Amino acid sequence: MAAELTSIKLNPESHIILDQPLLRLPNDLARRNFKSVQRSVEREKEYVIPALKEAANASLSNTQTPDQTLAALDAMLSRMQGLKRKMQSLQEEERRIQNQSRKRIQHLEALHKIPSLADVKYDQWSRVRLDRLLVDHMLRSGYSESAKQLAQERDIEELVDLGVFTQCQRIVECLRQGETKEALQWCGENKAALKKSQHNLEFELRLQQYIELVRSRDQTKKIEAIAHAKRYLVTNQETQNKEIMRAAGMLVITPDTRAEPYKTLFSTDRWKYLSDLFIKTHHELLSLPSQPLLHIALSAGLSALKTPLCHSAYTSSSSNSASTATSVCPICSTELNDLARKMPYAHHSKSYVEGDSIVLPNGRVYSKSRLLDISRQVGSVEDGKVKDPTTGEAFLESEMKKVYIL
């Protein structure tokens, strides 16, 4: 049984569980960026060095005219210029990413300078975090414009990943509209990384292209479909044999079939499936959690705050909106009340009431000193009487009865 009921201890290291993607994502992007620098250099090296050797040999043996030599050198030069441009832009990108990482590290570092959860600075920090979680949620739900505006107004653009999610969203939009091009291009850009992925996104996309060709029931399209299957589907025979067989079967089935699995394959719902698969693959590739971080924080928080009183049929004496003596509990507030309905409530092993609790004849329990304070403030009750702040009833002070809550 936990000894403490409350705690204001702040452990910065375990406090940043949710902030993992904050540092991981830019690092993943930086690594990918680096790999493409490495690849470009390798490619040019493999071209320039042999080409130079060949040119030297040719010119030594006089099998090449000076013009040919110059042309060969020009080709090398232009490739190197290309490499330079590419490296410049990648370096620019790298600088941007690392600056972002630096700002993010500083943001997390700031937590180490905050003494406790009760500190005003913690409140400020936590508000920035909420804004980050909100932007993350908006981006994942496809509310990109809201996300952008919020990030701008709160000046946290370096702490959120607008670019990554906006690109993802754009491809998802295309898929929902029945367009595979953008998604396939993305697969091409991430070919190496996708080899490790369990989901065969590219195959599924190619299969969809095939289905669309078959759907038209036009003879030339069918021939095209067979060619498409040979080129893109059959190459996956080892792993996707069953799907390939089914795809072949589709050639003799009409799209309005009711027979499974063909009905599912022809269904337009497959586009929804593809866009979900894309999101899954995309998030896994960039080690982004599959659910919004806000969901994780909220489901933990709603339970930690919830009490059996929050959805009680009776108004709580200790927290309600009827008097200034109490502040409204966030779970009881309309914003979260429905959301918290199905969540478990927090566990408590000890009662938590004010020390000088009394009970009124109507069964309501209050702190005696506070009740007297409010009754005096209100001024509307006569001397020697107290007013129940929740129900508005007035009672004699002598009717207050001590209550023992262990």
Added chain:
Amino acid sequence: MDLVQKEHDRLLKRLKASHGLKNVESTIDLLQSARDTIAADPNQAAVTLAKLQNPVKSSFDSINDSLKETHGGLNKYTKSLDKLFKDRPLPSTEHDALSNQEHLINRAIAMHLLREGQFSVAATFLSEIADQKSTIQQESISRPSEKPSSLLDIDEVPSTEIRKQFASMYYILHELKEKRNLLPAIEWSREHREALAARGSNLEFELCRLQYVWLYHNKSLEPTNSPGNWEAAIEYARREFSSFGPRYLAEIQKLSGAMAFIANLRGSPYAATFNNPTAWDEVSQSFTREFCSLLGLSADSPLYIAATAGVIALPTLLKLQTIMKAKRTEWTTENELPVEIPLPPSYLFHSIFVCPVSKEQATDENPPMMMPCGHVIAEESLKRLSKGGRFKCPYCPNESHFKDARKIFL
């Protein structure tokens, strides 16, 4: 975290010192000057090209060397991240209790944005939700077989009325905090005088008192030590304070009494009222609280409190998750978390009653019952102990009957 910072600093230094691009440029220069030489004198071609081999090769080698360094830096930084998050994986996402409550979350977010005065973001957010809703609707019209169960209900979204309310709250707060203009707040509190009085709120008086003090200080933002503009204050008091009547008589007398100390207010018994540096913050806080309470809402954003409490609770809940996985057990009760989560005291809103006999929290079905001696136990424990008849209180010698116990409300 320190290690992460250190490795990242090192990485940055390495990147800054990286010669990759410079080496590419020098390769280009090598090729270019060779080309120029050959173009000027074709006979030099063989010699020039032969001489070119090694320098070009070594410049590619140095490009690769510098790439290797960068790679090392990236790896070290990645390792430091692995170490930082090693024992702190993101919670497993198998069960997302909130995933089908999207509309409620969005409503909470919209309300939060309005509360924080982010009106334009809120407007964009609501219109994006409406857009998405209409496209989903269109899709479901074209496919009537599908039930539009996941559709957002527009009624769930904050009504125009709520939006207007928050806009006016924000306006009043802005005037109050930024311009030290109390008049809109006073006006609002007068309009809601009855509701505020029923809550036992002193807001109107607090606002007027601050107005009086502010006039006394000659509308200066900081309290001054020099004799203030007491004429303006007195005039304000004559005009406004009479309406407060007997309830605040003592306070009003104090405020007027202060006039006798104009020459040295700071040394007077009234200094606290007149030189209270946090007065404006206090007043805006109590204004926000009253305003939200009249709408049935909590004063601080529930979304903020819940998200913060969630992050505080996460380490404990994660530990629990691992233990439960190892033991292959499930949550013992669906209704209640199995562990206690200590939150800061300001996060406790309700009183908590845990029955000292059964150790269970009271609920509507099992409410706290007070025996005539004043001790409280849960109803189920009471039934078990009394078996419907007379019994002894488990905590004192008093004996009572089952039907003498009374339900109490915390």
